[in-house]
Amino acid sequence: MDAAERDKQLLMKVSVVIPLYNEEENIAILHERLKETLDRLGYDYEIIYVDDGSADKTLAGLEKIQAEDKKVVVLSLRRNFGQTAAFAAGFDFSRGDIVITMDGDLQNDPADIPKLLDLIKDNDLVSGWRKKRKDAFITRRLPSIIANWIISKVTGVKLHDYGCSLKAYRREIIKNLKLYGEMHRFIPAVASWYGVRVAEVETTHYPRLRGKSKYGLSRTMKVILDLITVKFLQSFSTKPLQFFGPIGLFSSAAGFLISLYLSIEKIFIGKPIGGRPLLLLGILLIIVGIQLIGMGLLGEMLVRVYHESQRKPIYVIKKIIGAETE
Numbered sequence: 376m377d378a379a380e381r382d383k384q385l386l387m388k389v390s391v392v393i394p395l396y397n398e399e400e401n402i403a404i405l406h407e408r409l410k411e412t413l414d415r416l417g418y419d420y421e422i423i424y425v426d427d428g429s430a431d432k433t434l435a436g437l438e439k440i441q442a443e444d445k446k447v448v449v450l451s452l453r454r455n456f457g458q459t460a461a462f463a464a465g466f467d468f469s470r471g472d473i474v475i476t477m478d479g480d481l482q483n484d485p486a487d488i489p490k491l492l493d494l495i496k497d498n499d500l501v502s503g504w505r506k507k508r509k510d511a512f513i514t515r516r517l518p519s520i521i522a523n524w525i526i527s528k529v530t531g532v533k534l535h536d537y538g539c540s541l542k543a544y545r546r547e548i549i550k551n552l553k554l555y556g557e558m559h560r561f562i563p564a565v566a567s568w569y570g571v572r573v574a575e576v577e578t579t580h581y582p583r584l585r586g587k588s589k590y591g592l593s594r595t596m597k598v599i600l601d602l603i604t605v606k607f608l609q610s611f612s613t614k615p616l617q618f619f620g621p622i623g624l625f626s627s628a629a630g631f632l633i634s635l636y637l638s639i640e641k642i643f644i645g646k647p648i649g650g651r652p653l654l655l656l657g658i659l660l661i662i663v664g665i666q667l668i669g670m671g672l673l674g675e676m677l678v679r680v681y682h683e684s685q686r687k688p689i690y691v692i693k694k695i696i697g698a699e700t701e
Contacts (some may be wrong), residue, residue, distance in 0.1 A: 390471030394461030396478040427479030428455035484579040492545035499571035503541035503578035530564035627664025633657030
């Protein structure tokens with residue numbers, strides 16, 4: 376490494392964000408391994424631990440670590456808000472040029488961080504891939520394989536392992552994201568709206584030795600609902616009428632054709648139509664179609680009010696060349 380590259384590296388700061396919930400048995404070992412890796416890298420760094428309302432002695436352990444290591448920042452949330460909220464809090468308080476995220480259960484290996492930092496030089500987001508995952512196949516790995524395939528198909532951002540928390544982000548990407556629900560796993564898909572360059576790298580995965588896993592099949596429904604939200608925001612957040620409009624027009628047209636058919640039967644053949652379920656279906660389709668089109672128009676108005684009041688552009692500029700800026 377030449378002097379210029381070394382000076383550039385020293386000027387760059389890395390923030391590591393780790394959400395924790397009832398991990399009192401793991402935090403001391405985690406910090407020791409993490410510090411050992413980061414000290415070898417030569418970057419300026421900070422470690423942000425987010426205690427997500429733990430009911431055990433996690434917070435007390437973090438306070439002890441922070442008292443001994445001033446590169447550590449501890450955020451204590453008032454209650455358990457969930458992993459997405461914990462990540463969001465860590466992102467808001469991070470000051471690094473590169474933000475690294477990982478789990479606090481010792482299943483991610485801090486020694487993989489240099490791989491992410493090496494790839495982030497040519498990318499905006501680097502995601503870990505737990506290729507040799509050490510979890511139960513039926514309850515964890517199989518649902519994950521299916522979910523990753525579905526998410527990749529729906530969002531168009533192809534990753535093997537959306538659920539891996541070990542990721543690296545450039546600061547300008549993470550600071551523009553607003554996270555809700557269980558959307559931390561969808562950050563690569565959400566960030567794709569900004570035209571980011573995404574890379575994936577194989578990482579080590581260990582079985583959980585201490586503490587209790589907070590994941591399970593109960594999260595599947597939440598993930599599906601958030602996937603629908605992400606797809607809608609990704610494709611129609613600035614043009615909701617283009618989502619609701621076609622469905623509304625199809626419904627109204629189908630209802631109109633049914634009503635027209637029944638009217639012809641009544642006028643020219645003389646068949647009674649008053650008690651026919653088909654008449655109710657036609658009327659219902661017309662009403663639903665009008666409501667969907669109206670919903671799309673209301674969505675368009677809300678989008679415009681939001682962007683104009685927030686002065687938020689519907690585009691993201693990567694670079695400005697040849698223009699004077701104040």
